[in-house]
Amino acid sequence: MAHASIALVIGTRPEAIKLSPVARALAAQGLKPLLIVTGQHPGLELAGHDLDGFDSVPLCCEGLPDPTIHADLVRSAMTRVLALRGIDMVIVQGDTSSALGGALAAREQGLFLAHVEAGLRSHDPRFPWPEEENRVQIDRLADLLFAPTAGNAANLRREGVAGEVHVTGNTGIDALATLVGPLPLKKRFRLLPKRKFQLLVTCHRRENWGDGLARLADALNDLAGDRGVTIDVVLHPNPTVAQAMAELVRGQEAIRVLPPLSHDALVTAMRRADLLISDSGGMQEEAPALGVPMLVLRRRTERPEALASGNARMLEPDPKSIAATVRALRRDHRELEAMARPTMPFGDGRSAPRIAGLTRAWLDRHSAREPVAGVA
Structure with missing residues (x-):
């Protein structure tokens, strides 16, 4: 035709x-x-x-x-x-x-x-x-x-x-x-014991509205008290979700609340992070190719390939579980390094x-x- x-x-x-x-x-x-x-x-x-x-x-x-x-x-x-x-x-x-x-x-x-x-x-x-x-x-x-x-x-x-x-x-x-540029990327970093630990967080799925955002914020506020931890929370364009999240983490010196980012800026932030926490489908696809460890803030995922690659794990949506998982990975450098090996499960x-x-x-x-x- x-x-x-x-x-x-x-x-x-x-x-x-x-x-x-x-x-x-x-x-x-x-x-x-x-x-x-x-x-x-x-x-x-x-x-x-x-x-x-x-x-x-x-x-x-x-x-x-x-x-x-x-x-x-x-x-x-x-x-x-x-x-x-x-x-x-x-x-x-x-x-x-x-x-x-x-x-x-x-x-x-x-x-x-x-x-x-x-x-x-x-x-x-x-x-x-x-x-x-x-x-x-x-x-x-x-x-x-x-x-x-x-x-x-x-x-x-x-x-x-x-x-x-x-x-x-x-x-x-x-x-x-x-x-x-060409993918997959090479391994990005070798985590050192005294290096600051950078956490990047996004959350916008309907299933995480309300109580889900509150549970995540409780965990982030807890983690913000850990020495050497810095947390960037990227807000979603949905103003209701963004306002709720910003209010829940207000006043924490270690938490920086960022406005919605362009795709380019978000990818740059991902590459600088030691660990991602997100319910985003796109980030589940991008994190393995970038070699960025990710915790998936969902009860179910339609992208099991990210889990099978070893780059991502499902994260129980509970404040104590979230904080404990992040601290365990921060202590276990070998495990975090294993999650940081770039893979290409999505093409x-x-x-x-x-x-x-x-x-x-x-x-x-x-x-x-x-x-x-x-x-x-």
Whole structure:
């Protein structure tokens, strides 16, 4: 299909980060995409993600407390855009309400649908909610499913999805390589007994709101009293979550509260840290490639490859457990060093060209308006 028209759905900063390499790779294949910017994260700057050279359409659907309502707003707004622009294929990334709304709009219009980062599963719809339900639904609808890992592809095949499954790696690693150079990085540091211990913390998942933030803050306030420990807490763009976290750790000399950081600045902070504590999915992917030890502040993870690599561990969301785990790793330099060996469980940093090539081949083989997966 020489003149196929493709739309990429971008609503959040992680989607912009992970779809930027895809947009550039599609353009290199002669398939320069239209960017549909939903507005889920207000103030998202395309130029900050090397996406300013692409045609874009804003939907102005700002994120809402009820993600189901937001997904429906995106679906409705996108349906009008797709009809006007003559789109043949919609590509969504991940598991946000923007991605779900975009997927539903594509099927409503009878268009092809591709899912970047398909097949991730925590196998528990509560953790994380609504992301686990969103990605399962998107995968059922998609014609092309780009699974980051063999494990993700196995999940899809067990579920019997109708679409075509390909293992491509995760485009987040492509974006990371753009910032830091060839991956994996060499071992970054050798921890010395008298060296200051730098802890980097982020927390934003819905499952950790309220009591979860309070438990984390109790642990950080406890650790702040340890000699030689410094703690950077990076706030999330969600103002409610950010304000709650800032209040909970206020007044601790050893704790520095940082505003939301750009991707580049956050990666720089990760590389300086001795240990990460986070519930972020993207950081679970990036930490192994950077060789940064990580404690995953979640009850379930859809990225078990990070745990299997040895770079990350699940962290019991309890103040005493959090503090005890950090202190044990600080004492055991050999164990922390073992977690700091760079690994690449999420791909080699060349996922986007694979996705673009597979997309072009699909469109060359199929005529538009004949999607193979089930309709919504």
